[in-house]
Amino acid sequence: MKDFFLIVLVVTLATETCFSSEPSFSQEVWRNESVRFIKEVGDKPTADEMLKLAAYAAIKYPGIEVSELQAEVSALASRKLTSISNHAVFFEDHLKSLRSTHHENPGKIDYNSERTRLFRSLGQMESAQVVELLISLLDDNIDYKELEPGSEIFSNCTLAESTLCGMIDAPPVPNTRFGPGTYKRDLLAWKKWGEQVSDGVRTFQFKGSSQIYNLSGPVEIPAKVRERRTVSAPEEAYTSTRPKSSKVSWTPLAVAVLMLFGSGWWCLRNPTRK
Structure with missing residues (x-):
């Protein structure tokens, strides 16, 4: 060859x-x-x-x-x-x-x-076949340790991530500060997207095409369902893979304490007469 x-x-x-x-x-x-x-x-x-x-x-x-x-x-x-x-x-x-x-x-x-x-x-x-291949390559970082520092963009997982960003419409990552067509790198977000597509709970479209796909190929979605997807598009929302904050909000508790204190003070000022 x-x-x-x-x-x-x-x-x-x-x-x-x-x-x-x-x-x-x-x-x-x-x-x-x-x-x-x-x-x-x-x-x-x-x-x-x-x-x-x-x-x-x-x-x-x-x-x-x-x-x-x-x-x-x-x-x-x-x-x-x-x-x-x-x-x-x-x-x-x-x-x-x-x-x-x-x-x-x-x-x-x-x-x-x-x-x-x-x-x-x-x-x-x-091609749905190609998307399936790229999803599988999101876990392929075998060559990473053999590359020079700073050249991790050449590992298959990041090449697959970059390729998907360029071909999939409404990718599961936000734009960078450089605007449309440039996306923040988030391999974990793409892996989650790939799992959903592989499990059959999520479909996808290629840029510039209105045809909807799953990994079996083109699919036909009823008009009403397509309209709901266009309006709400819940699966396109970006969810950051950073750990969520463990801080506790004290506002509801403070309000409850103040209400309890206020009601007690009112009862003392206005005792019930028998």
């Missing part, structure tokens, strides 16, 4: 060469060749074809501006990937393969870069 990095490099260089100036004939050529490749991929693609499709999908990801032609190719590749049976299993196995290669032959591959690009590809796929 060719390294994902090599395939991404070829696609990236071709893309940058075509899109380094104003729209031109070369861009159309790149687009047409890319679309032809995507359409020619069959229902049972080879590993190299899967990785090339993933590289095309990764051209577009949150925070990066792309041309209309690039966005078109990325979307086509993403749809092609999600139409392939067990596509998430392939990427799960590929992640394991990257880890194995990294551990057995340190330095043979750029482990962090290849995984980061792969997660970018996953983030473009509107």
Whole structure:
């Protein structure tokens, strides 16, 4: 199997060469060749074809501006990937393969870069399979201790968290001070979200789509229920994972004591006459 990095490099260089100036004939050529490749991929693609499709999908990801032609190719590749049976299993196995290669032959591959690009590809796929994979990876911090201090963003659990933030509509975490599209990191909140989705008590939507999903795929929700969800949206509320304060509120107790004292004083001033 060719390294994902090599395939991404070829696609990236071709893309940058075509899109380094104003729209031109070369861009159309790149687009047409890319679309032809995507359409020619069959229902049972080879590993190299899967990785090339993933590289095309990764051209577009949150925070990066792309041309209309690039966005078109990325979307086509993403749809092609999600139409392939067990596509998430392939990427799960590929992640394991990257880890194995990294551990057995340190330095043979750029482990962090290849995984980061792969997660970018996953983030473009509107797939319940992919969401289920990302939920499972929220518990994967095996590589954390092997990374340099401050590089924990490259552990699979935080890469999965970041990917979910970029693809799931109304994530279970609040925006940062930088505004919409930027979210506070809270792995425990995402794990709780993932547990609810896995248990079937919570659904989800992808950004820019009105289709509702569970881990079995698209679901149809009655109009009245959909309207209630839109108005109340109870499951989208953010619950901080910080420990709650153990302070006791004395206000109700103080009021009760004052009322008792006041009633006793009134009785002493106004004894009952027989």
